[in-house]
Amino acid sequence: SLDDARETMKDISYFGTMMVHKGIADGMVSGAAHTTAHTIKPSFQIIKTVPGASVVSSIFLMVMRDRLWAFGDCAVNPNPTAQQLGEIAAVSAKTASQFGIDPKVAMLSYSTGTSGSGPDVDRAVEAVAAAKKADPELIVDGPLQFDAACDPGVGKKKAPESPVAGQATVFIFPDLEAGNAGYKIAQRTGDALAIGPVLQGLNKPVNDLSRGATVPDIVNTVAITAIQAGALK
Template sequence: MTIRYIVLHPEDTPDFAARVSEELEGLLSVNGTVTRVNPLAHLDLGEVATSPDAALPAAVSAVRDTHADFVIVDAADIPVASFDTLGFNFDMAASTDARILLALDTEGLSPELVTQEIKVFATRAASHEAHLAAAILPAATASTVRSEDVAIVALPLSSDAVTSLNNVELPECVTPLAFQAGLIERARADRKRIVLPEPEDDRVLKAADEILARGIADIIFIGDETTVRNRARELNLDISAASIVSVNNPEYLEKYAVEFARLREKKGITIDEAREKVKDVSYFGTMMVHMGDADGMVSGAAHTTAHTIVPSFQIIKTAPGVSLVSSVFLMLMKDRVWAFGDCAVNPNPTPEQLADIAISSARTAAQFGVEPKVAMLSYSTGTSGSGADVEAVAEAARIAREKAPELPLEGPIQFDAAVDEVVAATKLPDSPVAGRATVFVFPSLNAGNIGYKAVQRSSGAVAVGPVLQGLNKPVNDLSRGALVEDIVNTVALTAIQAHN
């Protein structure tokens, strides 16, 4: 596992910080490989200064893509008055799990002022979900300063002090950028073949350029090769590593038509009808996944949700033990990830279907590193209310517990009792889920769609999805308003689903 450090300092003490970095590098090298990385090396500093939020993902990627036993991150330092240097560095540290060291030259400062400076710095770091691991002070001052929450380390550094820094446990925190970067890293670790049936959309071509350049997945387009490659050249994109398959390719067409006719034989589909049907790009792409010519499909930038997912219902079908296909949105909150289901597919699930949605949502959450604690939402908590809607959720919770007894699950439960430990202590004091829920199952599509959009818009959360679940093989739907970043993330999560 890589351990990362970033040394930060007040504006007027860069020399002291440089000395800290040099000593740290020397002592770390005794125990493993050490690499220093400048996260802004390949960025336009003027653009970073004027658009720091847009530059931050690239800086985070530069750090996370640097591999060694120890990585020392050069702090961003742009001499522009309006640029929030500390804020940018805190955000970068939070999304790269970097230990922050405050290099503080204390000449002329009393111990009380030094203690206050450290406290203010730690509070500011925490507001960005970052963690101040230690304050590095001159030896003469270090012995006079005490801090309850931050380690005080003397300069010159000792090997014992560095060992202690390496063993600092960072608070559990997943920022949106960290989660998205983690998706990319996991997808790259075992590259899968993802089919994109909409190369006529420039966003899809731009996403493919990035996916291929970053080694996230192998890309297969469905379309006319000359047209697709010419358009990519016009956009100055490199998709040379992508495969392009035509729906009129006789080898694929006949194989897919025969199999589709077999699958739909009971519906009376003839081989001639099958040949026409599989020429539709959504059906063709789904057949590629079904027959093992691709590992997953991402579509919907230029097609409706129904056009994207109906073929998967007919061809790929549900996984063993699952009664229906459903969806979750992965909600990237400020410091954690929640899963919301079902917000996109099933309008009014029965209790049996709601139970399956809960179990599928928990499995999906676990796939993406979220420990599932399932809250089956209602307007009532426990036995405090009554009515047909509450009884349906209670029955769904009973069925889900019966099917997956190992799953931490609570329901019916209100949203506040699911997320707020104070409310939970009053309403369900003995529940292992109340106040700590991570997977939220809404009683209907109406409630789910409203719920995820309300949280997204009111909190600034990033909504990744919808992620389809319950299929034998992964197919995922894009919003027709999807950004290039959304397409890249969806390809990465589809690849991760394919791993399983």
């Protein structure tokens, strides 16, 4: 009812999301004082996903050791299917390219190639196939262990024929547990600057902050949101 709608708009997340939807604002950054669900749920209901997208996902831009990498999905999808991982990989590559990253996508696993076996390894193989179907031009490979994906020496030994091993710039984690732990380990012990999460798959830019976000984190995410909004114009 109209009364229910008015009551809903008293919620700051719904109000901000509606401003973006109506074009009053170009994007929204939230989450420093709210949960991820409180930030993202209104965007699912109001802004909705781009045509053809079956999943909303995220990447973190990771600035570390003079390198700029993208980690996905570290904030949204707890247990993505192989098909969803493939879509996340393809969309993450496109997002990464917006920020000057030449995307070479690694589908991460505990196995490199056939060094291990099991359902999770099979899912990584299927995810690579799904990513290539979503974007035939995409440079993607997996399963790859993290060291094989990022270290040229290890990559050459473990996967010498891979177009990605040793030179990956976009890292797709198998699930939210691994991704969230991975980016926070890099951030807290590797002195990496983590910018994000940058949400992907929505019609307009809405980005979430960690409730542990610092002022520089907020400023960086606002800048990222502005870049996303500019790309839509």
